[in-house]
Amino acid sequence: MPLWDRAGVCALSSSAATVPRGGPPLADSNRLPTAASRRRNAWSGTIATVNASTGTPLPATTSRAVIDLDAIAHNAHVLAAVGGVPWMAVVKADAYGHGIGPVARTCLRAGATWLGVAQLAEALRLRALLDAAGVARPSRNPDSVPTPERPRLLCWLLPVLTPEQAAAPGSPLRAALASGLDLSVSTRAQLDAIVAAARAELDDSADGQPAPGPARIHLKVDTGMSRGGATPTDLPALAEAIKLAEQSGTIAMVGLWSHLSRADEPASGSTEKHLSRFLAAERVVAEAGLNPRVRHLAATAGLLWQPDTRLDLVRIGIGLYGLSPDPAVATSAALDLRPAMRLEAPLTQVRRIPAGQAVSYGGTWRAPTDRWLGLVPLGYGDGIPRAASNGGPAAVNGIRSAIVGRVCMDQVVIDLGPATTPEGAPVPPPAAAGDTVVLWGAGDDATTPTADDWAQVCSTINYEIVTRLGERVPRVLTGRDATRLPAPHYQETRA
Template sequence: MNENVTAPLRARAEIDLAALKANVRSLRAHAPGAAFMAVVKADAYGHGMLPVARAAKEAGAEWVGTATPEEALALRAAGIPGRIMCWLWVPGGPWREGVEADLDMSVSGLWALREVSAAARELGRTARVQLKADTGLGRGGCLRADWPELVREALAAQAAGLVTVTGLWSHFACADEPGHPSIAAQLTEFREMVGYAEGEGVTPEVRHIANSPGTLTLPETHFDLVRPGIAMYGISPSPELGTPEDFGLRPVMTLKASLALVKHAPGGLGVSYGHHYVTPGPTTLGLVPVGYADGIPRHASGTGPVLIGGKRRTVAGRVAMDQFVVDLGGDEPAAGDEAVLFGPGDAGEPTAEDWAAASGTIAYEIVTRIGSRVPRVYVNGTSGAPDVRQADRAHTV
C-alpha cells in the first residue's frame, strides 16, 4: 500500500533497496562459480519479503529461499518467477499447492517423501524435491543411518515419475565460528552423503551447504549454489568473522521514530516501570514511541543506544510495550524530532549489532523482530529516482 511518507510517522523502518542489490552483487562476487539463493524467510528477516525478493532477483539472484511453504506460495502468488525453495514442512502441509506452484520442496524423511509423492500422483504432475542431509547440525535433515533408505525411496518415486530430485543439501552448525572443528567434519559428511546418493543414481541440479558465513569465508563450501541470509541484509553473520564493511556489505534497514514528548524533569524522578532509573539531577527527558510490541528488546532496558540531535543516548529505565524514555541531559530537541535507533552507522547512529550487544542477542534477531506496527518505507528502489519512497504496511505474510 502506498502512502504519503512526507507525513510524520510514529516510527518507520527504512529499507534501502539499492544497498540490498549491492549486497547481492558483492556476495555473488564471493562465490562467482555458484548460483545464488536469496533467503527471504521470516518476511525477509523483517525487511519485507516481496520487495526484497523482487530486488534480489533484479540484482541477479537465480533462486529465492523460504522456510515455510506458505511463504513460498505467497511469493509465487505475487508473481515471483523462477526457482523458489522451501524447507520447513510438517505432516499434512500444502504439498499439492507446492507441486502446482512448481516449488522445490525439501524432504528430510520418508513421511515427507511419501506425502509429496501422493500429492504428485493425485495431480498427475512431477514434484520437485531436494533431499536434506543432517551432517551435524542435529536439527532438520536425514541422518547418515537413514540416508540409504531415503535415497532408495526417492529414486523409486523418481522412476515412477512422481518426483524429480533436484538437489542435495545441508546446513552448518558453527560456520560463524572460525576454525570450529564441526565445519570440516560437516563438510566431509556432506561430501560423503552426496557421493553415496550420486553413486546410487541421484543426479542433482544443485548441491549446497553454504550459508552467509560459508559464502563469505569458506570457498570450499560453495559447490553449485550458496544461500546467504543475514549477509544479504548487510549484517555480518558474526563479529568474529568481520564487520559488514570488511565484506563489502551495507546494512539495509534503518529504524527511526519521532519523539513524542520532550519535558524538563527534576532530579530524583523515577523513570518508567520499576523506577530502575532515577534522574541524577535536573534534566530533560525524551519519549520515544516504540516498545517491545514493536520489537524493541526489553532486555535492552537501560542499555539500548539511540541517536537524537546528533548525540548518542541510552534507554533510561525499562522498555515498555509501546515506548521508552531517554535522558537528554538538558538538551531540548523538539517533539517530532527524529530518533534513530539503528542504521548503517554513517551519521554516528547505532547499528543493529550495537543493539544486539546491548540486549545479549544477535543482530539477526534485532532486525527480524521489528513488528508489523512499524511500516517499512522502501527507498532507492526505482532506477533514476533514488528519493522515491513507498511505505508498505502490508508487508507481512
C-alpha cells in the first residue's frame, strides 16, 4: 500500500463519536453540573464511544472534547456576512483539532464553496470522507464555479517529487489529480512535478473515455511572509513556465494567492505593503498571459480587520471555531463568535494532602495549607501543554481551579481548595470522583476557562491550544448537524 494511502486511511477520529441532539448527558453542552446532578455521575456509562482508528470501545470514564457543530455553523454565518464574498472553510490539522469530516460537512451546509487543508494526505482523506458522505466531486474545468454541493478542495503543501516520481503509477500527485484537488504551486520544481503527473494521467486515460481535464493550480506568491510562495525575482520566469504548461493542456492556473503576516495588527501598516506586492504580482501574471479566476489573500484576521484584502475569496480558519485571531484586538464575544470545543474529563480521585506536601514531578508546588486535590486523566500525551504546569485553569462544580505541579504525560493534579478553615475545622471536598472537570470551553459563565485563558497561561495562541489536542481524546459531537452526519463509529448505550 502506498505511503500516501496509509496516511489517508489512518486516524478517522474526526468522526469518532456523535451524540443525538438532546441526548444525555450532553444536551446542555456549556453548563457545569449542579450540586444535585453531579452526584448522578455523568460519566457512569450513559454514553459509549468507539475509537475510529481502532474500533475499540472507549470506556465511559474517558476524557472527551465536546464539539458544538451549531456553534461552528453560527460562526460561519457571522464571518461570511462580514466578508461578503465566497469563502473557503480552512479545515487543516483535523479542523484545528475539532474533527475534519463533521466540520467540513457543517461548513458546506453553512454555505462554504471551498475547503482548504495544508497536507496532501489530509486532503486525500477529506476527499474520501466527502465521497462517503455523498458530496460530489468538482469538475476540472477551469471555468467551473464551485457550490456547497460540489465544492473545491485546495491543498498547499505538496511532497517533494521529481517529475519521474510524480508520474509513476500510484504517486500522491496523481492521486490528488484523480481526486479533483486544486494544488498550490510556489516553485518551478513543484510545477514540473504537477505537469508530469497531469501528463501521465492524460496518457493513461482509457480509450473512448473523456480526458480528465487539466490539473488546476493556484500560484502562491510571497508578499512579505518570507515563508512560502514565489519571490518577486522568481515570479516572471515561473509565470512564463505556467503559461507554456497551460498551452500544452496539462494544467490551468485558476488561482493567485498569498498570506498576510500581520493582519491581526491593523495599525502596523504591514498589510498595505502585502496588498501592494500582491497587486504587483498580479500584473506580472497578466503580462505572462495568465488569467486567474480567483484571487485570495485574506484569512480570518484579514477578513475582519483588513477589508481591502477580501478580493474574490476569503479563507476562514480560526474564526470558524469561535476563536478570535487576536483577543487583544477583539474578543470572541465582541465578534459574536462562539467557541466550539469544550474539553472535559472526570475526576478520577480526590485526596487530601497536608500543608507543605509537594505535588507531581520535581515538587515544583507545595501545598500552602492542608488542601483537597483532584486527579484529572489528561496530560501532555493528550496535547495538554506542559507549559500549563502550575497554572493551567480548570472548573469543577462551578468552582475555578488550577493545575498544581507539573503536567504529566497522562494526568494533571488540580487544587480544589483548603481542607481546613483558618481555625483548623475540617472543610469537606467540593468535588468527588466522577465529577466533571472542564479545562476549557465557551467561557459563558464566570468560572469556565477558555482556550484564550489557556493561551495566556502558556504564553502561546489559542490556535495551538485547540489544535494540539491528541487522538486519545475522542471528539463527541453536539448540535443539529450531529444527527445528520454518518456515524459509523458511534454507539449509544444505556446504563
